[in-house]
Amino acid sequence: xxxxxxxxxxxxxxxxxxxxxxxxxxxxxxxxxxxxxxxxxxxxxxxxxxxxxxxxxxxxxxxxxxxxxxxxxxxxxxxxxxxxxxxxxxxxxxxxxxxxxxxxxxxxxxxxxxxxxxxxxxxxxxxxxxxxxxxxxxxxxxxxxxxxxxxxxxxxxxxxxxxxxxxxxxxxxxxxxxxxx
Numbered sequence: 001x002x003x004x005x006x007x008x009x010x011x012x013x014x015x016x017x018x019x020x021x022x023x024x025x026x027x028x029x030x031x032x033x034x035x036x037x038x039x040x041x042x043x044x045x046x047x048x049x050x051x052x053x054x055x056x057x058x059x060x061x062x063x064x065x066x067x068x069x070x071x072x073x074x075x076x077x078x079x080x081x082x083x084x085x086x087x088x089x090x091x092x093x094x095x096x097x098x099x100x101x102x103x104x105x106x107x108x109x110x111x112x113x114x115x116x117x118x119x120x121x122x123x124x125x126x127x128x129x130x131x132x133x134x135x136x137x138x139x140x141x142x143x144x145x146x147x148x149x150x151x152x153x154x155x156x157x158x159x160x161x162x163x164x165x166x167x168x169x170x171x172x173x174x175x176x177x178x179x180x181x
C-alpha cells in the first residue's frame with residue numbers, strides 16, 4: 001500500500017508527505033486532499049508620462065521713423081499661430097496686440113505720445129499734453145528672410161479720449177520692416 005501511495009504522490013507531485021502522515025490518514029479511514037489556493041494573477045501597470053511640447057515663439061523688432069521722430073516696435077507670437085503681443089516705445093509708448101495665422105499678422109497699436117517727445121504743441125488741446133496714438137496693421141511674415149513687412153494706417157490724435165475728428169498726424173498707407181530675432 002505504501003508503494004501505491006508513493007506512485008500516486010510521485011504522479012501528482014503536489015505534496016511531499018511523510019510515511020507517518022500517510023499511515024495516520026489511512027488509520028482514520030478518511031482521505032482528505034488539501035485545497036490549493038492558486039497564486040494571484042499579476043497584471044502589469046503601465047504608466048505613461050508625457051511632457052507637453054513647449055510653445056515656440058517668433059520675436060521681431062524694428063523702428064518706424066517719420067517727421068524726424070522714431071517709434072521702436074517689439075512683437076512676439078507663437079510660431080504655430082495665435083495671439084500676438086508687443087509694445088511700442090520712443091516718441092510714443094503703448095501696446096501692440098493682434099493675431100498671427102498662416103504667415104500673416106494683423107491687429108492694433110495703441111499708445112500715448114507727449115508734446116515734449118514729439119517736439120511741437122497740439123492745437124486746440126485744452127490742458128492735454130499727451131495725444132492718443134492709434135493704428136491698425138497687417139503684415140506678411142517671411143521666415144526664410146527673417147523679416148516682417150508691416151503696413152499700417154492710423155495717426156496721432158491730440159484730443160483725449162480718442163477723437164478721430166482731431167487727427168493731427170495721419171499715418172495712412174505707411175509701412176516698416178521688422179527683423180525676426
